[in-house]
Amino acid sequence: MNTYTILKWEKLLLWLIPPILRKKTHVEWLDVLLTPLHSLYESILYKMQHTGQVIYLEKVLNEAFNISKNYNPNLSIGQKRQEGLIYIDESIKPSLQYLYLHKEYYNPDKSSDGTIVKGDLRIPMFEIFRNYEYENGDHKPVYLAHREDYTTISYANFRVFIPENLITNQTIVAETHRNSPDQQTQAINIISAEYHNLLNFYKLAGKSYQSYSYTSKNEIQK
Known part of the structure; x- marks a missing residue:
């Protein structure tokens, strides 16, 4: 909090009271009347700073x-x-999940017969490719967002x-x-x-x- 926003209420009160009226009872009575203003000032100042x-x-x-x-x-x-x-x-919010066609996937290890070569194995190229951000340790299935997920649900x-x-x-x-x-x-x-x-x-x-x-x-x- 900036120092110029901090008011020393007791000192301010003494400054505003004429010297002839600076008696203890009078100051304490005015201080009680000033308390709501003090609380209101602190509350408004707090809200303005956030x-x-x-x-x-x-x-x-x-x-x-x-x-x-x-x-x-x-x-x-x-x-x-x-x-x-x-x-x-x-x-x-559900993220959009894209499914790619087989012909959109490029693999340099792909053989001429439409399979993927992994070591000594030939695996048919039937895969759904997705972003790695959807993989998780719980092995939960990937959720494909529907149009209703964006139109009917808030x-x-x-x-x-x-x-x-x-x-x-x-x-x-x-x-x-x-x-x-x-x-x-x-x-x-x-x-x-x-x-x-x-x-x-x-x-x-x-x-x-x-x-x-x-x-x-x-x-x-x-």
């Missing part, structure tokens, strides 16, 4: 609901998750991930929708009006969000 950017939005959420943690904007998503911070990530612009302990201790009141008892991340429906009011105040107009709770690695180890 925007809808991700780092500011994460900072505001953690300072409001996760006060035991020190927010560091330089941490990666994995580090924020390990530290038990409220963080924001992009929304999940997706949130971003996702807010909240440590599960904040949901458990009712700091943020929410309804959980767990699909599997082994899942470390689950979709939740936030009931707390303060949470929605804060997000709607700072986020850009027209942006939508979804909320999820997660269990940090530190909590799992405990």
Whole structure:
């Protein structure tokens, strides 16, 4: 916070009171009357210093609901998750998956009979080629997005991930929708009006969000 925005209210009050009226009782009475203005000034100044950017939005959420943690904007998503911070990530939308024709695939090891030579084996060239980004350790099948996935389904612009302990201790009141008892991340429906009011105040107009709770690695180890 810039120093010129910090007001020393007690000193300012003394400066504004004529010397003849600077009595302890009078100063304390005026200080009580000045308290609402002081609170209003700090609240407005705080809002002016934060925007809808991700780092500011994460900072505001953690300072409001996760006060035991020190927010560091330089941490990666994995580090924020390990530290038990409220963080924001992009929304999940199905990626377009392209299927290529056999004649579009070039393989220098292809033989004249339409097979692929791998060592001493000749394998018929019947393959579906896709980007390597879809490969995963769970060996799950590749999902081919349909036109309806982009026309009839609405997706949130971003996702807010909240440590599960904040949901458990009712700091943020929410309804959980767990699909599997082994899942470390689950979709939740936030009931707390303060949470929605804060997000709607700072986020850009027209942006939508979804909320999820997660269990940090530190909590799992405990």
